Amino acid sequence: MVVMSIAGVDPSAGAGVFADLKTFQAHGVYGCGVVTALTAQNPHKVFSLSPVDGDYIAEQIDAVLDAYNITYIKTGMLYSPEIIKLVSKKITEYDLKAVVDPVMVATSGGDLTKSDLADALNKYLLPKSILTTPNIEEAEKLTDLKINTQEDAIKATEKIPCNSLITGGHLDGINTMRINGEITIEKQELIESDNLHGTGCNLSSAIVANLENGNDLVNSCLKSFDYVYKAIENGNYGTLIAKL
Numbered sequence: 001m002v003v004m005s006i007a008g009v010d011p012s013a014g015a016g017v018f019a020d021l022k023t024f025q026a027h028g029v030y031g032c033g034v035v036t037a038l039t040a041q042n043p044h045k046v047f048s049l050s051p052v053d054g055d056y057i058a059e060q061i062d063a064v065l066d067a068y069n070i071t072y073i074k075t076g077m078l079y080s081p082e083i084i085k086l087v088s089k090k091i092t093e094y095d096l097k098a099v100v101d102p103v104m105v106a107t108s109g110g111d112l113t114k115s116d117l118a119d120a121l122n123k124y125l126l127p128k129s130i131l132t133t134p135n136i137e138e139a140e141k142l143t144d145l146k147i148n149t150q151e152d153a154i155k156a157t158e159k160i161p162c163n164s165l166i167t168g169g170h171l172d173g174i175n176t177m178r179i180n181g182e183i184t185i186e187k188q189e190l191i192e193s194d195n196l197h198g199t200g201c202n203l204s205s206a207i208v209a210n211l212e213n214g215n216d217l218v219n220s221c222l223k224s225f226d227y228v229y230k231a232i233e234n235g236n237y238g239t240l241i242a243k244l
Contacts, residue, residue, distance in 0.1 A: 001029045002068045003208050006061070006087055007076025007103070007201070008037040008049075015041075016076060020205035026227075027209035032068060034060040037079050051079045054086050061090050070096065074208045076201055077103040081120035088124040097211070100125055100132040100162075101204035104141060118142050122161055131163045131179070131217060133204045136170040150174050154183055165221055167200065175225060179217050186222060188229060203228050 005020035013019060017033035024031030036057055040047040064070070073096050078084050091098050102121050118141040126132055126142075136147050143159040145152065153171060157164045157178035168174040168188070177184040206227045210220035 001212050002070050003029050003212050004032040004070050004073040006034040008039055009035050010039055010041055012042040014043055015201045019201045023202050023205040024209050029209045029212045032064045036083055054082055058086055065094050072097050072208045072211050074099045074204045076101050081116055084120040084125050088128050091128050098129040099204050099208050100129045101200050102132055102134050102138045104138055126162045129162045133165045135167045139166045199228055
């Protein structure tokens with residue numbers, strides 16, 4: 001049972017590849033990590049970012065898939081349209097099932113990407129993916145819609161070119177899913193916490209792990225909501241490893 005993350009590196013390990021690997025482990029699956037960019041950041045601030053050369057990203061993907069039979073992957077920060085095109089080609093080449101966390105801005109507010117990323121995601125990557133998990137701000141960029149209500153979120157899911165889960169951290173805890181054309185609303189109580197760094201990364205990687213563990217897409221999302229909620233409540237994703 002092996003899955004893969006294609007994302008950036010956060011040295012504080014709350015987000016990005018390092019966080020994904022911890023979440024995979026917490027769910028009992030083995031995780032591989034392909035690095036798209038290095039960042040100097042912590043939960044409060046992004047200091048700098050250095051993207052990895054596209055050819056080297058491709059070589060990392062090829063190296064992992066030369067050794068492991070992988071079905072499910074997640075993508076996080078892909079930084080540029082060029083990297084998005086590359087990853088979409090690899091998804092087709094290896095017949096991968098991708099959950100896309102369309103990272104554009106860090107929780108701390110730092111810009112993590114080049115411009116035109118939303119257009120590239122919509123054109124190249126999302127049509128080849130089984131799910132995307134944008135927060136409200138990311139969903140607005142993907143759809144050019146302003147999202148203030150549950151109804152707005154439902155309309156936004158209609159414009160996203162794959163199954164979608166718009167997370168509700170900035171919408172009174174209302175998570176909006178459109179999977180195989182069916183809308184599911186899952187409302188969660190919001191927790192007052194400073195431990196929100198990397199929640200999107202951990203949610204998408206938990207969904208991938210739950211899929212690998214044999215759950216369908218809807219149940220994978222619902223179980224992942226619970227995982228992230230408990231992690232925020234406990235103050236540390238790592239503390240869940242022994243509890244799942």
